[in-house]
Amino acid sequence: MVISEKNTERNILLIDCLDAKGLVPKATNVIFKHGLNIERNQEFVDQADEHFFMRSEIVGTADRELLLADLAEAMPQDANIRLKEKRKKRIVILATKEYHCLGDLLTRHQFGDLNAEILAVVSNHEHLRDYCEKFGIPYHYVPTQGIGREEHERAVLDTLEAYDFEYLVLAKYMRILSSEFIRHFEHRIVNIHHSFLPAFIGANPYRQAYDRGVKIIGATAHIVTDDLDEGPIIYQDVTPVDHSFSPKEMARAGRDVEKIVLAKALKIVFEDRCFISGNKTIIMR
Amino acid sequence: MVISEKNTERNILLIDCLDAKGLVPKATNVIFKHGLNIERNQEFVDQADEHFFMRSEIVGTADRELLLADLAEAMPQDANIRLKEKRKKRIVILATKEYHCLGDLLTRHQFGDLNAEILAVVSNHEHLRDYCEKFGIPYHYVPTQGIGREEHERAVLDTLEAYDFEYLVLAKYMRILSSEFIRHFEHRIVNIHHSFLPAFIGANPYRQAYDRGVKIIGATAHIVTDDLDEGPIIYQDVTPVDHSFSPKEMARAGRDVEKIVLAKALKIVFEDRCFISGNKTIIMR
Amino acid sequence: MVISEKNTERNILLIDCLDAKGLVPKATNVIFKHGLNIERNQEFVDQADEHFFMRSEIVGTADRELLLADLAEAMPQDANIRLKEKRKKRIVILATKEYHCLGDLLTRHQFGDLNAEILAVVSNHEHLRDYCEKFGIPYHYVPTQGIGREEHERAVLDTLEAYDFEYLVLAKYMRILSSEFIRHFEHRIVNIHHSFLPAFIGANPYRQAYDRGVKIIGATAHIVTDDLDEGPIIYQDVTPVDHSFSPKEMARAGRDVEKIVLAKALKIVFEDRCFISGNKTIIMR
Amino acid sequence: MVISEKNTERNILLIDCLDAKGLVPKATNVIFKHGLNIERNQEFVDQADEHFFMRSEIVGTADRELLLADLAEAMPQDANIRLKEKRKKRIVILATKEYHCLGDLLTRHQFGDLNAEILAVVSNHEHLRDYCEKFGIPYHYVPTQGIGREEHERAVLDTLEAYDFEYLVLAKYMRILSSEFIRHFEHRIVNIHHSFLPAFIGANPYRQAYDRGVKIIGATAHIVTDDLDEGPIIYQDVTPVDHSFSPKEMARAGRDVEKIVLAKALKIVFEDRCFISGNKTIIMR
Secondary structure (H helix, E strand, O other): OOOOOOOOOEEEEEEEEEOOOOHHHHHHHHHHHOOOEEEEEEEEEEOOOOEEEEEEEEEOOOOHHHHHHHHHHHOOOOOEEEEEEOOOEEEEEEEOOOOHHHHHHHHHHHOOOOOEEEEEEEEOOOOOHHHHHHOOOOEEEOOOOOOOHHHHHHHHHHHHHOOOOOEEEEOOOOOOOOHHHHHOOOOOEEEEEOOOOOOOOOOOHHHHHHHHOOOEEEEEEEEOOOOOOOOOEEEEEEEEOOOOOOHHHHHHHHHHHHHHHHHHHHHHHHOOOEEEEOOEEEEOO | OOOOOOOOOEEEEEEEEEOOOOHHHHHHHHHHHOOOEEEEEEEEEEOOOOEEEEEEEEEOOOOHHHHHHHHHHHOOOOOEEEEEEOOOEEEEEEEOOOOHHHHHHHHHHHOOOOOEEEEEEEEOOOOOHHHHHHOOOOEEEOOOOOOOHHHHHHHHHHHHHOOOOOEEEEOOOOOOOOHHHHHOOOOOEEEEEOOOOOOOOOOOHHHHHHHHOOOEEEEEEEEOOOOOOOOOEEEEEEEEOOOOOOHHHHHHHHHHHHHHHHHHHHHHHHOOOEEEEOOEEEEOO | OOOOOOOOOEEEEEEEEEOOOOHHHHHHHHHHHOOOEEEEEEEEEEOOOOEEEEEEEEEOOOOHHHHHHHHHHHOOOOOEEEEEEOOOEEEEEEEOOOOHHHHHHHHHHHOOOOOEEEEEEEEOOOOOHHHHHHOOOOEEEOOOOOOOHHHHHHHHHHHHHOOOOOEEEEOOOOOOOOHHHHHOOOOOEEEEEOOOOOOOOOOOHHHHHHHHOOOEEEEEEEEOOOOOOOOOEEEEEEEEOOOOOOHHHHHHHHHHHHHHHHHHHHHHHHOOOEEEEOOEEEEOO | OOOOOOOOOEEEEEEEEEOOOOHHHHHHHHHHHOOOEEEEEEEEEEOOOOEEEEEEEEEOOOOHHHHHHHHHHHOOOOOEEEEEEOOOEEEEEEEOOOOHHHHHHHHHHHOOOOOEEEEEEEEOOOOOHHHHHHOOOOEEEOOOOOOOHHHHHHHHHHHHHOOOOOEEEEOOOOOOOOHHHHHOOOOOEEEEEOOOOOOOOOOOHHHHHHHHOOOEEEEEEEEOOOOOOOOOEEEEEEEEOOOOOOHHHHHHHHHHHHHHHHHHHHHHHHOOOEEEEOOEEEEOO
């Protein structure tokens, strides 16, 4: 039953567990008994892993703790159950020198069109400070000169400590993150990769694309995991190029597709539509 | 729970009705009590109409009549409940002179790659007889010369009578069908339209596109309803063109997008993923 | 012959006229005799109009007046010959309330990634002043209250008088311009249209798209002529949507495609790749 | 000057050589002196290699030998000059078991919509014989059992000997060709690769795509050179997929993009729009 958005609480319920019979009725019975309405429900069983995934958009004032307790009882013991309020996420952005993804996010944010609150920008360069400060976003420069990766990451972690954020967005952050750093924010770091993965891993992707004479270039937004450039893919898109594009012009075309791909991936993540299943994502519409 | 495809029955359950609280648990409880497993479930509430749609892919040997009776009891009185076996659909194709959509469907069919059995092709011209007969598909020529539309449609209906088909596919059938004809096959006729609807309705769409100097041409597959070219859209896609394309070359580029769009739309329809909601479709993934 | 970009002048020569034999050798002989090198040359004859179009990218220090005089002598009397320096164009942007196209252009401009110098923004609302002023771009508010269209356009023209601009970019400027206004800047106004033209002309395009249940929405950048929304199309692109998109979400998806389409069209225009031929464009690569 | 297509000869002139000043006027002067008209002319200088490429579409009855001799005199000594009649190419297709690319080409061919005459199909399997023979195309089965690659290739070459073809089209031919075989047909073999190159090189590309959880799959048509899957790319395109696609469904989606990409690439090649420049193509529009 659809009720006016104004006076009603809205939550997203995410459940995943090993598949078994009757999971959909068991979970939705609990929701129903709590007097809540399911406005959108999507369930998917990954046949390869026999794993069950369900996303429910539920409307009504929920007694969150009791609801979670009842769901935990109804679902299998291994079930991963999360109840998320439908609201803006709190994020911190990591960037380096390139402006396009950051600029796009800050502009959306400024006009209330990003489903998130940007708490701060952290960068290993000063290049983007001026731009960020135009928008009143705190900018933290964490230099890398004269220190090792470990020390630099510690400094970044110290900086992040001040912020109660849910997601870390790598908006063309050009440093490789250690496994240890990533483990602090499991499944909470989103990266935009300068290529249609798995092609052109590594440095100078547009030079590589030019040298290879490709007719299409792409971009990939993914969850960051231990394996560099190998985390679960959230969204990808491409744009056509041709022989008349220099590497510089390819990079320019790439910037447009990168910023849109990152924004679309963040929309998916911030609306709690993205399950992680091993090295893949399940995206619920 | 996922069970090997070989020894198991698979059905698609489609339910739609006015939205109310508890519909998902009510319907899925019935499925569970029948000992059936839900492998994929997608529910959507159209907020504008307060209408509920659910598609469930269920596995296990079903007592179909009892299941439908129990569902009818559990669901609201107005509910539209359909239980469809997961199998190839039986179709008849209507065509005129153009080969590309028909050729694509017949070739897929020949290699078991169309989710349908093509029972026959009916045409108002003889042009495609030779091609169809290569594939052993019965070809019925229903001429229009010297008779009115009504009489011609009656002759087509007479021809169709011999076939127990579920869908009628208009693969570039260039005759306008009367409301009366369409009413015989409500929501069971799929058409491919030579344009990115709602643009370029009418004759010579590629000439129109050329005259307008468009940079993209498209195609639209839709359910046929009373309103010519105005039925619910199932799938659309586009392809880029430029000033160097003559109207003839635009038509050629259009043929490629038309045949792929029709094939993708038919895959959706034949897998029972398409609900009709007024003048729109709800496509379940 | 390619010479290092640093120390060399680069010009774009654009010629169009009724087609005749020998136009390519005649024009290129003149260029050769002036000691200039052609790095890229593209010629196209529109067969419908028997009209000849040629764009040459030429390198070397040109005696511009003598070159133009020699070309005028070599070419037919009706020939339209333009020699343009390869450099950033000077532009003024007209906007209303929507931020996305303006924000995209200002951000590119800020980082030297727009092939133009933005001289000013003129708007019939105050909404975007704050954003523009962050970037130090003069913002002129020309209110419409209590005055007619004619008077408002005169006020806009007065404001524009202060700027020596080459192109006027309508970045979601939601006022209809009079023929008289347009005539001041023939072929020098670029508009972004909220739709895949010719579909959904008029107000509330995303509502129209939603009501029609389209599976794709698009955007069209075009040269502004007398016929509203009917000027020569420069660039178009689309993005997929589905039944789960509300009109608001369709508009949001539309914003992304609008801003990229406008930016790509402006790149074409600012690089002098766009000929106008009646109601169509010829885009040279 | 555009003259009616009926009574006029049309040729494509292709010239490439080291760049130098005055090449366009020199070449086009010769064409003009022969009384021929240039209807479309495109020149491009690859800045990295300082190499000049020009494609001219010329209309009028040419004294081919004299024209070529005059061009050879006017152009630098190293120039590669080819004059090609605008007509259907003669081709032989190599296939294995998959039907989709072959079926698409044979159907286009049957209805006069392929810019080529298919002389024969050669396969290492019998699977497609029945389909080819429906269309009256000679089918040669060259088995691989009990013989080495060298011997098999010799048998294929012997089979090809009977045909005076210009291009060899690999329509999902699943055998790796030796350098020696390829050298017989330099720049005359076109392949369709089951991936958005350079991603997913090797066997089971759709399994790889599934395991990686990609959101887009693509296809690449390229000229075959010594380096397996590394020849110059002619055309690429992609199609969206998601987590609900099994490897089998990804392959099915892949087939649609493969057949269209191959057809578009062949259109480019058969219209003599494709120059080879090292490991890249220059595609003239």
